[in-house]
Amino acid sequence: MPKALHHKRSSSAASPYSKPAAKAQSNAIFKMNTDIGQHVLKNPGVAQAIVDKADLKQSDIVLEVGPGSGNLTVRILEKAKKCIAVELDPRMAAEVTKRVQGTPAGKRLDVVLGDVIKTDLPYFDVCISNTPYQISSPLTFKLLATAPAPRVCILMFQREFALRLFAKPGDKLYSRLSVNAQMWAKIDHIMKVGKNNFKPPPAVESSVVRMVPKNPRPNISYEEWDGLLRICFVRKNKMLRANFLGTTSVMQLLENNYRTYCAQNDIALDDGPMETTNGVDALMEIENHNGEKDAWNGFNGEVDDDNNDETMDLDDEDDDLPAFFKEESKLKLLKGANRKKKGKVHELVREKVRSILEDKTQLADKRARMCDEGDFLKLLYLFNQEGIHFT
Incomplete structure (x- = not known):
C-alpha cells in the first residue's frame, strides 16, 4: 500500500507568534492621532x-x-x-x-x-x-x-x-x-x-x-485691555490714528459704548444733529480720515494689513458730461452725504479720541507694532477717564 503524501509546512504559514502579526498588532494599538x-x-x-x-x-x-x-x-x-x-x-x-x-x-x-x-x-x-x-x-x-x-x-x-x-x-x-x-x-x-x-x-x-x-x-479689566488691543492691532502696521479715527465702525462702536456709559452714570447728552454750512461738512463725511480703509470687522474679525482703499474723488468729473447730469450727480452726492452725517455725540466722541491720540499721548502717528506696554496702558487710562470703554 503506498504511503500517504505529507505536505511540508511552509515557513511563511500564519502564526500568532510570527513577527509580522505582532508588529501589526502593536501599530494598531499605539497609532497616534495627529x-x-x-x-x-x-x-x-x-x-x-x-x-x-x-x-x-x-x-x-x-x-x-x-x-x-x-x-x-x-x-x-x-x-x-x-x-x-x-x-x-x-x-x-x-x-x-x-x-x-x-x-x-x-x-x-x-x-x-x-x-x-x-x-x-x-x-x-x-x-x-x-x-x-x-x-x-x-x-x-x-x-x-x-x-x-x-x-x-x-x-x-x-x-x-x-x-x-x-x-x-x-x-x-x-x-x-x-x-x-x-x-x-x-x-x-x-x-x-x-x-x-x-x-x-x-x-x-x-x-x-x-x-x-x-x-x-x-x-485692570482684561476685557477692557483686550478690547483696546484688538482695535490697535486690527492693522498693526497702520498708524493708530487710522485704526481709530479712520475706521467708521470703530468710531461707531466707541460712540455706542459712550452712550451706554452716560446712560449708566446719568450724564445728559445733546443728541442733536450737527449744523452744516452749504453742505461742506456733510461732503467731508463721505471719506474716512486720511482715506484709510474701514477694515474693522468687530472684536473677532481678521483684517489684511496690505489691503488698500479705493477712495472717491469728488473733483474728478468728465468735461463732456452735460450740465444737467453734472448738477444731478452733485445732488446725489449731497443726499448720500447727509445720510452719513453724524450727530453731536459722534463729534464729541471723535474729538475725545483725537485729543487723546494727538494731544495727550502723541501716539496718533505711531504704529501699534512699535508701542510698548506702557503706551497701551496710558491709552486705556485716558480713554476710561473720558468715559470711553471697550467692552
Missing part, C-alpha cells in the same frame, strides 16, 4: 530637562496637559507630591495609568479624561505641558486666568507661537498675543526642541517657554 496633536516626546534627555526647569518641590501639585504615554509624567511623580494629568484620548489615559499602576507613584497620579479647555481645573502649583498645538492660545490664557495663579508654567509650543509670546516692540512677530501675555506674566525662552525628538515627528519645530504669572495681577 489630528488632536498627538506627538509623543521620546527623547528622555529633553523630558528630564523640562521637568528640571520647573524646579519642583516635594509639596507641589503639578498639572500636566496631554501626558501621552507618560514620559514626562513618571519624571514629575519622582519629584512632586501629586500629578493631575488631563488627557483627551482614552487610550493614552489608560496607557499612562497602566505605566505607574502597582507602584507607589500610582497613588499620586490623578488622570482626568476630557478637554482641558472645557474642564474645571482643580488647584495646582505648577503646570508642565507638551501642548497640542491646536490649543496653544486658549490654554495659555486659561492658565493666566486661573485663580489662584500657578507659581510657574513650563510649556512646549510650536516655535513660531513661542516667538510671538515673548516678542518685543518692533519685532516682526510682535502682536496682540505678545502684549496680552506679557501684561499678565513674565515669559522666557528655555530651549529649542527639534521635530525628531517626537514620535511621530511634527511638521514644525518646537520651543519650551517658562511663564511666571505676575503676582499680584495687574489691576
Whole structure:
C-alpha cells in the first residue's frame, strides 16, 4: 500500500507568534492621532530637562496637559507630591495609568479624561505641558486666568507661537498675543526642541517657554485691555490714528459704548444733529480720515494689513458730461452725504479720541507694532477717564 503524501509546512504559514502579526498588532494599538496633536516626546534627555526647569518641590501639585504615554509624567511623580494629568484620548489615559499602576507613584497620579479647555481645573502649583498645538492660545490664557495663579508654567509650543509670546516692540512677530501675555506674566525662552525628538515627528519645530504669572495681577479689566488691543492691532502696521479715527465702525462702536456709559452714570447728552454750512461738512463725511480703509470687522474679525482703499474723488468729473447730469450727480452726492452725517455725540466722541491720540499721548502717528506696554496702558487710562470703554 503506498504511503500517504505529507505536505511540508511552509515557513511563511500564519502564526500568532510570527513577527509580522505582532508588529501589526502593536501599530494598531499605539497609532497616534495627529489630528488632536498627538506627538509623543521620546527623547528622555529633553523630558528630564523640562521637568528640571520647573524646579519642583516635594509639596507641589503639578498639572500636566496631554501626558501621552507618560514620559514626562513618571519624571514629575519622582519629584512632586501629586500629578493631575488631563488627557483627551482614552487610550493614552489608560496607557499612562497602566505605566505607574502597582507602584507607589500610582497613588499620586490623578488622570482626568476630557478637554482641558472645557474642564474645571482643580488647584495646582505648577503646570508642565507638551501642548497640542491646536490649543496653544486658549490654554495659555486659561492658565493666566486661573485663580489662584500657578507659581510657574513650563510649556512646549510650536516655535513660531513661542516667538510671538515673548516678542518685543518692533519685532516682526510682535502682536496682540505678545502684549496680552506679557501684561499678565513674565515669559522666557528655555530651549529649542527639534521635530525628531517626537514620535511621530511634527511638521514644525518646537520651543519650551517658562511663564511666571505676575503676582499680584495687574489691576485692570482684561476685557477692557483686550478690547483696546484688538482695535490697535486690527492693522498693526497702520498708524493708530487710522485704526481709530479712520475706521467708521470703530468710531461707531466707541460712540455706542459712550452712550451706554452716560446712560449708566446719568450724564445728559445733546443728541442733536450737527449744523452744516452749504453742505461742506456733510461732503467731508463721505471719506474716512486720511482715506484709510474701514477694515474693522468687530472684536473677532481678521483684517489684511496690505489691503488698500479705493477712495472717491469728488473733483474728478468728465468735461463732456452735460450740465444737467453734472448738477444731478452733485445732488446725489449731497443726499448720500447727509445720510452719513453724524450727530453731536459722534463729534464729541471723535474729538475725545483725537485729543487723546494727538494731544495727550502723541501716539496718533505711531504704529501699534512699535508701542510698548506702557503706551497701551496710558491709552486705556485716558480713554476710561473720558468715559470711553471697550467692552
